[in-house]
Amino acid sequence: MEGYAKGLEGVIAGESTICQINGEKGQLLYRGYPIEQLAKHVSFEDTTYLLLYGHLPNQQDSALFRAKMRNARELGPQILDMISHFPEASHPMELLQSVIAYLSAYVEHRIHHGPTCNCRETLHQVAQLPSVIAAYHRIRNGLRYIPPQKSLSHGANFLYMLRGELPTEEEGKIMDSALVMHAEHAFNASTFTARVVASSQSTCYSSISAAIGSLYGSLHGGANERVMDMVDEIGTKENVVPWLEAALAKNQKVMGMGHRVYKAKDPRSNLMEEYLLYLSEQSGDMRYYDILKELELQTRKRMEEKGKPIYPNVDFFSGAVYRLLGIPTKLFTPIFAMSRVSGWLAHVLEQRMDNRLYRPRALYTGPEPRDLPSDLP
Ligand SMILES: CC(C)(COP(=O)(O)OP(=O)(O)OC[C@H]1O[C@@H](n2cnc3c(N)ncnc32)[C@H](O)[C@@H]1OP(=O)(O)O)[C@@H](O)C(=O)NCCC(=O)NCCS
Known part of the structure; x- marks a missing residue:
């Protein structure tokens, strides 16, 4: 059928100003900036600002944003409790998905008041995912929860909360830079999922929780x-x-x-x-x-x-x-999620700026119209 592309391959499903990929030249740019420059010279926090606001922060905005992110890192007792009681056999991605959905209940959503959203203010999802992953790892291994340290960058703080000791400066920078490199990659399955959920004017927490579910699949993360x-x-x-x-x-x-x-x-x-x-x-x-x-x-x-x-x-x-860096293999996909959440949120906001509910059609291949059999049980 004309217009049908399995898996939407090659279909342009929306407009975006966030990320440009030139596969032939091997280029990846966030908001026009080459990834090599961002990963070397811009922190994950400033990269998140860039993705969410469309431009790099000035010094004052950077300090304010950094403070907001770092103030939001600490996990509440309910979340720690949830981590402790989450089924033993579960995967940490299932925990992340549940935590985000649960956090939503504590937020006054502003989605119904216009195309914007208060996720840029609360920053819960970006700030708390590393804390959840680190706490999950420690609690599962019979170790005590390490509270976050505000003096550390996003990447360095994650390593600190995970390992229980301060990383070297270089280790912190490498972790932060790795997060920058995974923060965004245009319309892949999880990002598209986030946008589809956003298009129904659901909350950004629903979008992120769904996107984590998509990333959990073996064809995407891992x-x-x-x-x-x-x-x-x-x-x-x-x-x-x-x-x-x-x-x-x-x-x-x-x-x-x-x-x-x-x-x-x-x-x-x-x-x-x-x-x-x-x-x-x-x-x-x-x-x-x-x-x-x-x-x-x-x-x-x-x-x-x-x-x-x-x-x-x-x-x-x-x-x-x-x-x-001392990170167990089981945490690799959760780390992908804690980085990509910045890109997902940027796409949710962008979707809302010029929203149209996603509603593609299916190519029907089922039975022709028919009457119910006369000998129904
Ligand atoms: C990502 C991937 C699915 C892309 O596959 P693709 O779209 O078929 O890639 P190409 O069209 O460029 O492949 C050209 C040829 O190289 C082969 N090829 C591609 N990646 C290969 C790999 N990692 N190892 C061996 N052969 C490979 C393909 O099978 C194909 O051969 P064919 O023409 O005989 O079928 C594939 O490279 C892959 O499975 N890589 C390993 C998994 C991985 O790293 N995934 C993460 C991606 S971010």
Whole structure:
């Protein structure tokens, strides 16, 4: 049928001024700024401001916004209680989704008074997700909850609350920069989910909770977890070639390589590689770096020979970076959520500025009209 595109592939489903991706050139820009510059020189808090307000903050706005974000980090006793009592076998993404829905009950929503929303004021969702993830990890491991520290950046505070000790300045910067790199990526499944929910004029908490649900799916978040499973399976640099040959012979994908949109190197992967090298040298453990570099080299060589060049995407090095920062694999997708929430909120606000309820049609492939059978039970 004309106009039908499975999975909406290639369909333009809305206008946006937030994020531009040029897959051929390997460019990613937030509000026109290249990701490499933002990730190196702008904090996650200022990046969030940029995404939510459309421009970088001046010094005064930056200080005010930072204070607001840091004041909102502390978890209330109800949330700590919820984390403690959440079913043992659950995944932390289910917890995040529930916490956001629950937090909503404590907020006076202003959505019905116009296209704006008070999420830029409360900043609950951006500020509290790292605290929830850190508290989840500690409580699940029989450790005490560490309250946030206002002197620390968003990324450094997360590491502090997770590990219970202050990170080095460099570790804090790397974590913050990794969050900047994951904060936004245009109309992917979770962001589109957030916008669809926003289009019905539901609350931004409903949008974010739904977006977390979408990111939880194995086709969206989680590639860096699978990269680390692969690295663990490979084990040594020497085993890269035999492992790769066996994998390609079975048509198995090399995790963290290739991308639907980027047909050049994902600009974020260069920075992630730089951070991995730094952390590996600092820790004296070059194993992950050596395996990944060899795997990149050998995969690119073989794929180029086949005339199908592929390059590392952001997930190729990020899992190893997180691991060297002391973050367990189970938290990789929640960390993606705690970063992407800034982009989701920006899209919710943008959707409301010029809203039209999403209502696509389905191509009906069911039975023709028919009468009920005469021998109904
Ligand atoms: C992301 C992904 C689904 C894109 O796949 P795609 O749209 O088919 O990519 P391309 O069209 O550029 O692929 C061209 C060819 O390279 C192959 N290819 C792509 N990525 C590959 C990978 N990681 N390992 C081995 N071969 C790969 C494809 O199978 C295809 O071969 P074919 O023509 O024989 O079918 C794919 O690269 C992938 O599965 N990567 C690993 C998972 C991953 O890192 N996901 C996170 C993405 S952010």
